[in-house]
Amino acid sequence: MALLEIRNIDCFYGDVQVIFGVSMHVDEGEVISLIGANGAGKSTLLRTVSGLMKPRSGEILFENEPVHDLRPEQIVERGIIQVPEGRRLFSLMTVRENLEVGAYNSRAYPHLAQTLKEVYKLLPRLEERENQLAITLSGGEQQMVAIGRAMMARPRILMMDEPSLGLAPVLIKEIFTTIRQIADQGTTVLLVEQDVQHSLSLSDRGYVLEHGRIVLEGSGKDLLENPDIKEAYLGI
C-alpha cells in the first residue's frame, strides 16, 4: 500500500505553471529518488507535499487520506517531514535548540529526550557541538543538523531536498551514508538529488522529472543503467 500518493497535481507560481499532472507514489519503507534538471520542479513538488504551496488541481494522499488541503503544520503532525533545500537552520539558536524545535509537533514532543538520544547516536558530531550557534557551523555540519532536526520530528516519511548541494566530496559520502542508515532504521525516504550516482545507487526506485512532468520511472538500478540518464545526468 502506498504511504504517500500524489495524484495528477498541477502547480503554479502566479500564472506560470511549473508542475503538470504529476503522479507518483512512495511505499512504506522505500527509498525513492526524484531526479531532474534544474528548475524541473522538484523543490516545488516537495513544497507542495509539505503544504507550503497548494496544488491548483489533483490530490495528495497520505495513508489514503487527502492532505493537500492541510496547513504545513498539520502535515508535519502527520509525519511528513522535509529537510529543505539550503538547510535553513535557525541561525542564532544552538544546535541543541535547533534539534528541540525539530520535535515541536505533538507526535514527537513527548518522546523528545528519547529521540534526541537516537539522533545523537546517528550523528555523534552533533552532540559534540550541542551548544554551538548554528550559524558558526561548517556547511557539512549544518547539513547534519538539518537532517538531525528532521529526524527529531519522528518522520513517517522524510523528504530531503538536495542534501549534498555545495558540500565537499568527503562530506557528500558521509551524508549518503547517514541517509542509508536512516533508511535502514525503517524510515521512508524521498530524496531529491543532483548527485544521481550516489542517490540512485541507494534507492529502491526513482522518478525522473523534466519540465514539470514525470518522464521516467524505474528501480534505482535500472535508471542508473538507462542510457538517457547516463548521458543527461552523469555526463557520460
Added chain:
Amino acid sequence: QASKAAGPKEIKIGNILPLSGPSASVGLQNKQAVELATEKINAAGGIKSLGGAKLVNVFTDSKGDPNVGVTAAEQLINTEKVVLISGAWNSAVTYPSTQVAERYQVPYVVPVSVADKITERGFKYTFRIAAKDSWWTDYQFKFLEEQKKLTGTKIETMAFVYENGDWGTGMAKQWHERAKKFGYKVVLDEAYPSTASDLTPVVMKIKTKKPDVILLTSNAADAILLTNTMATMKVKAKAIIGTGGGHADPAFRKNTGKNCEYMFDVVEWETDLGRPQIPALNAEFKKRYGYDLAGESVDAFASVYVIADALERAKSTDPKKIRDALAATKLCVGQGKLGIDILSYDCIEFDKTGQNKHAGIVLVQFRDVKGTMERVTVFPTKVARPGFKAVFPMP
C-alpha cells in the same frame, strides 16, 4: 442677500475648535458652552430684528493645527457661507485663521485665545473677549506685591516653570519683564515639553533652587503631573501660582487632591463669584455635561450673547454691518443678558484693536472647604468669596 423682507430663518455661525488632538478636551467644553448659549438665545426668540431668525452653529475641527484651521476658515466662509466665525481656542490656530477672515472681511469673534498679538495686527474684523495674556501676569504680580505688604512676608526669589509651547513661553517673557520691574531675582527659568512623560527632573531642579515663589504655566496633564511630583519630592515654596489653563481644568483639582491645597491660580472667572445667576447656570451645565463651568466656557458662553447682540443691532446678515455692530458693542451686567450677567467684570466693550477693554481677571486659591477641594476667589478682595482670605505664605 436674502435678508430683506422676511429675513433668513437661520443664521449660520462658524465655530473653529480643537475637537480632536491634544486640546480636544477643552475644545469640547467650549463647544458645549456655545451650544447651551445658542439654545437659550434661540428659545428666547432668536434674533428678533431679523424676524426671530435662529442661530445655527457649524462646528469644524481644527485638530489644534493651524493649517487645518486655515482650511476650516476658508471652508466655513466659502462653502458654509457663515456670516461670522468664532474660535479657535488655540492661539496658534486663531492667529492664521483670523487672517483668513480679515481677507474675506468676515467678522471673527475670539472668545478665549489669549496671545497678545492676535489683536495687535490692526485687523478690522477680529474681536477678542478674553483678556490678553499680558494682563494675566499683571494680576499675578499685583497680588504678590499686595501680599508682601499685607503679611510682611519676604519674597525675593522666583522660579518660572512653564510648558514650552506658544502660550507658556509668551507668559515667561512677561514674567521676566515684571520680575525686573518689581526687583525679584529669577533663580530658575525652566521650560519643559508639555508632552513630557516624566517631570521629576524639573521638580528636582526647583527643589535645588529653593525659590520663594513658583510661577507656573501648564496644560492640564502636566499641571497634574507637576503638582503631584512636587508633593512626592517634598518641594515647598511660599507661593505657587498657576496661570489658568491646566490649573483651571476641573481635572486638575480632581486628580491632585490634597496636593494642590493652598496653590494659587489666576483665572478670568470662577463659580463662586458674587453674581446671582451663576449657581443656576452652573447647575444646569453640570447636569448636562458632568462638570462645572470654567472661565473659558464662560467666555465662549458670553461670546454667543455678544454675537446675538451684534446681529440684533445690525439687523442684517451682511458681514460688514455685523462688524460695525460688533465694534459698537456695549453690553453690561444687568441688561438681562444671561451670558453677560455671569461675568467677573462689568461690561464688554471693544477698543479699536478689537480687544475687550474691560476683560478682568481674578485670583483663586485651592482650599479645602468642608472636605472638598474648591477654588476660592481671594483677589481682588472686593469680589473675594465672602468669609475667605488668601492664606499666604502657603503653610
Added chain:
Amino acid sequence: MNSGSRRKTIDTVLKVALAVLVFTLPLWIKNPTYMQILIFMLLYAYLTTSWNLVGGFAGVLPLGHSAYVGIGAYTSTILWITWGVSPWLGMWVGAFIAAVVGTIIGIPTLKLRGAYFALSTMAFGEGVRVLAENTVKVGPCVVGGPQGICLPLVPGNNLALFQFVSKTPYYYIILIMLCIALFITWHISRIRPGYYLAAGGEEPEAAEALGVNVSKYKVWAMALSCFMTALGGTFLAQLTLYFYPKQILGLDFSFELAFIALIGGRGTIAGPVIGALLLRPVSEFTRIYLSSVLPGLHLVIFGAILILVMIYQPFGLVRPLSRFYDRMLDALSGEKKKER
C-alpha cells in the same frame, strides 16, 4: 492601419484631455476652499514625489522628511523677514541647506537597514523639531521657538514676494513644481543613477560588486530629495503664511508623506500623485463632515481606510488602477494591450 494604433490614439486623447483639464481647473473651480484643497493635494503630491526619490527608488523608508520641509520654510521666511530677500531666492538657499543637512544625515543613516533607517530618520526629524522649538532667536533672525513664524501680509497679489490673495497663482506654481518633480523622477529612473539606485536598494552587495558605490548614490538621492522637499517647504510657508514647529516639523507630517507614497505605490512615478489625490480628499472631507458629529470619528475612519487599502492592495493603488485603465482602453478600442 497597424494594430494597436486605435488604442494608442484613445490613450493619447485621454491623456491630453486630462492634462488640459488639470491646467484649466482654476477656470472651473471658483470656490477658494476647493482650490485650497486642490493646492494641498498638489503640494502633497509634490512632496511625496520628492520623498519617493529616497523612499521609493533607494528602497529605504524615511520617516523624518518634515525636517526638510521645515528647513525650506524657515530659511526662506527668515531671509525674507530679516533681510528682505524674496522667497523666490530664499527657497533655493533653503533647498541648498536642506541638501547639505540631508547629506550629513544620510551618510551614516543610509548605511542602516530597514527599520533602523526608518526609526533613525524619525528620531532626526523629532530632533529638528525640538531644536526649532527651543530656538527663539539666532542673532538677528527670529526663529520664533514654539510659536513659529507668521509671515507679514503683503497687500494684493504680489508675484515678486510670492504672496497672492487669489488661489490661482498658487495652483499654477505648485502644478509646475509637481510637473518638474515628476519629470525628474521619470528621467532618473531611465538613466544610470536610477538603475544604480534601484539595484542598490534591492541587493546592495550585488550592486557594489558590479561597481556601484551604493551609499554614494543613496546619499545623492537623499540630497536631491531633501533639496526638492525644501522647495515645497517654502511654498507651504507662502501659502499658509504661518507655520510653527509642531506642525511643519511634526511627526504626523512625515508620516503622511510616507503613507501617501505607500498607499499610492512606492517607487513608482505615478504612485505619489495617485496617493495624494486619493488620500488628501479623504482626510479633508472626513474631517470637515464628520468631526462635528463625533470628535475623532474621522480619524477612526481614516485609520480604517489605511488598513483596508493595505490588506487588499499591499503594493499600493497604482497597480489596480493602471490595470483598470488598461482594461478601459481595451474596452474602448476593442483591442488588447500588446504584451511587451
Added chain:
Amino acid sequence: MDFDIILQAIINGLLTGSYYGLAALGLTLIFGVIKVINFAHGSLLMVGMFTAYWIVKLTGWNPYAALLVVVPLLFLFGYGLQGFLIKPVLIAQRDVREPTEVIIVTTGVWYILDNLALMLFGAEYRVVQTSVSGQIFMLGDYIFPKPQLYGFIITAATSFLLVWFLKYTKMGKAIRAASLDRDAASLMGINQYRVYNIAFGIGAAIAGIVGCVLIPFYYVFPTVGVVFDVKCFIIVVLGGLGSIPGALVGGAIIGLIESIFAQFIASTWTELIVYVVFLAVLFIRPAGLFGEKRDW
C-alpha cells in the same frame, strides 16, 4: 553641583528608565519576531492604562491587582490584532524580510484606538488615586517614590520571565525559530502565524503591564501613547532592534540622560541631547548597542 542631588537624579533616572525600558520591551519583541514596527504600541499602552484606570476606579483594587485582568485582556487583544489585521498583509508580503508596508496597518490601528478612546472617554486627563499613589520610601535622605520603585521591580520580573520563556519553553523556542526563518519553522510543524499572534499578544500584554505600572503616578488620556511612542522607538534602536537587554539598557540610558542633564540645562534641551546621543550611537554602532549585526 550637589552630590546628593546628582545621586537623587540617578535614582530618579534609573526608576524612570526602568518603565521606559519595559515599554520598549514589548516593541522590541514584536519587531524581533515579526519584523514589524508596531506604531500602535503606545496605543496598546493606552488601552492598558484605561483598563487599569477603570478597574482601580470602579473596584478600588490595588493597581497591581489590575494586572490580573489587564495582562490577559491585552494579550487577547494583541493576539486578535495580529491575527485579523496584520496577518493578511504579512501573507501578501511573504517573501519580504522586513515588510515595511505593515507600518501603515499598525499606524491605522494607532489612529483607530486613540480616537475610539477619545469617542468613548473624551479627551480629559484622568488620574486615579490608588493605594500607592504619592507614597515614598526614604533611604537616608534619598526619595524613592513607591509607584516607580514597584515599577522597577515589575520591570525586572517581567524581563526575567520573558527571557526565561523564550529560552526554555517549547513555545518560546518556537517563537525564536519563527523569527529566524518562518518557512523553515513551518516545516517543523510550527504554525508561524499562530506564533506571531502569540508574540504580538505578549508584546501587547507587556504594554498593558506598563499601563498598570503608570496608573499610580501618571494620567490617562486618549493620546497618552504618543508620549511614549517616540521614546520607545529611540530606545529600541539605541539598544538594538529585537534585543531584550538592549531595550532595558536603552531605557536606563534615556532615563538617566533626562534626569541628570536636566540638572544642568533646561529640560527642553535634554530632549535634544537624547536625540544627539541616539544619533551618535548609531554613527558608532549602526546596529545599536546590543544589535546582532549579521542578523539585520
Added chain:
Amino acid sequence: MALIEIKDISKHFGGLKAVDQVSISIEKGQIYGLIGPNGAGKSTLFNCVAGLYPPTSGKVIYDGEDITGWKPWNVCRKGLARTFQIVKPFQKRTVLYNVMVGSFLKTSNPSEARDRAMEVLKRFNLADKWNILAGNLTIADRKRLEIARAMATEPDVLLLDESMAGLRPNEVDETLDEIRKIRDSGVTIFMIEHIMRAIMTVSDRITVIQFGKKIMDGTPQEVANDERVIKAYLGESYGAA
C-alpha cells in the same frame, strides 16, 4: 610578475580565524582553482580580495597596485568582477535590467548600456529571456545571469564562487565551455568549486585550503594525488584526470 598577488591574507571573525596567512599568486590568463572543505574560508578569501571584507592582515596586489581594503565598487572598476555563492539577482527586475546594471560600468549612455547588455545576454544564451523577472528564473539561469552580469562590466579578472553547484552534469559542461571561452577572450579566472570533475579539468593551477590555512598548491594532478588533500577533502582518490 603575477597579475594577482595575495600575500599572507588573514581574516578573523572575533576569535575565529576564517582565513589564516594564505598566499596565492595568479598569472594573467590562468584559470586558477580554489578548493577546500566547507567552512575552510574560501568564500571569505574571495570576499577579502573583492573588497567585501577588509582583511585583518596581509595584502592583495593587483597588476602591481596594492588594492588591499579597497571598497567592492572600486575593485570592480579596477577590473575584478565577482559572482556570489548564494546568487543575488535583482529579483524584481528583468534579466536585461540586471545585466544593464553591470554594463553601465563602462558607459553612462542608457541605450549603449542596453545594447552591450543584450550582447552579453546573447553570449550566455539568455537573450530570449531578457524580459523575464530575474526572480522567476531557474537556478541554472540565475547562476548564468550572475556570470553574465559580472561579464557585462568587461572585467580583466573574474572571481567565480561555486558557479556550478546544483547544476546537472551536462549543464556543468556547458558552463565549463563558457568559462574556457571567457578565458580565451583574455580574462583571468579565479574560481571556487566543489565539483571535482569541473575544477580538475579546467584549472591550470589549484590551491587547497583547510581551516583557513593553505595546505598546498599545484597542478590538478598534484592536488588530486596529494595524501593530505585526499584525507581532508576528497575522501577517496580522485581518478586523476
